[in-house]
Amino acid sequence: MGAGGILIVCSRPDVIKELRTLMLQQGYSAAEYSLSANEARRKLDMFEPELILINSPLQDELGIELVLDIADKTDAGIILLAKHEHLGEMQYKLEKVGALILPKPINKTILLQTAKFAANSRKSLRGLKLQNDDLEKRINDRKVIEKAKWLLVEKMNMSEPQAHRYIQKRAMDTRVSQVKVAEEILASY
The missing domain is CATH 3.40.50.2300 (Response regulator)
Structure with a gap:
């Protein structure tokens, strides 16, 4: 087993x-x-x-x-x-x-079958929870990036595509995630 x-x-x-x-x-x-x-x-x-x-x-x-x-x-x-x-x-x-x-x-047989079932059920639930946590994080990251993008549109008079590209380029140039760049932008305004 x-x-x-x-x-x-x-x-x-x-x-x-x-x-x-x-x-x-x-x-x-x-x-x-x-x-x-x-x-x-x-x-x-x-x-x-x-x-x-x-x-x-x-x-x-x-x-x-x-x-x-x-x-x-x-x-x-x-x-x-x-x-x-x-x-x-x-x-x-x-x-x-x-x-x-x-x-x-x-009943030993029932106990052993139930033990396998219980452990496998919790493993499946753990997998689903990890997937859910990952999706939640990605959604929250997206929200932060969108907020920063619209802040650039508003404060720096950029177009939406320009603001998007600015965040992407700054992330690549500084070797940090787009979310980190977005958080820095939000913190500076």
């Missing part, structure tokens, strides 16, 4: 050992663990796993708060293992953040 690391958050050392062995057999390169939600939060400051497996309840909380805290700070897939009586509440609270919830007792 060539998978990255995994963080197991569970208050029972016997269950951690079982899950750790299972995941390492599946090709996860590292299997860190935490006995509490707070310990997991600290570990995530130093370790970026591919998958986070949370066995609810934890020593210090049910696990919902942990998922809500970490979901936007990590690209890892998140799976919460929960008792049947907590499933409804958890699904309602966590469906927005993309965490997957599995009922206990755990």
Whole structure:
């Protein structure tokens, strides 16, 4: 599988050992663990796993708060293992953040399939987010360049094509991006 690391958050050392062995057999390169939600939060400051497996309840909380805290700070897939009586509440609270919830007792085959799905889903989302961020940056750069161009039209009595060419030429001559040139123009007026 060539998978990255995994963080197991569970208050029972016997269950951690079982899950750790299972995941390492599946090709996860590292299997860190935490006995509490707070310990997991600290570990995530130093370790970026591919998958986070949370066995609810934890020593210090049910696990919902942990998922809500970490979901936007990590690209890892998140799976919460929960008792049947907590499933409804958890699904309602966590469906927005993309965490997957599995009922206990755990079926190993379903857990392993869900783990692959969770990690791949988050990778796809990360790719889309990077594309979106890139597009947003390009749009913002375009806006800055357009603003500077119209400032040159207004203040220097250039035509639009002249202003456009001026920004392009200055960028080439000074070996900086058109956006940097545009920002300098905006700063000087």
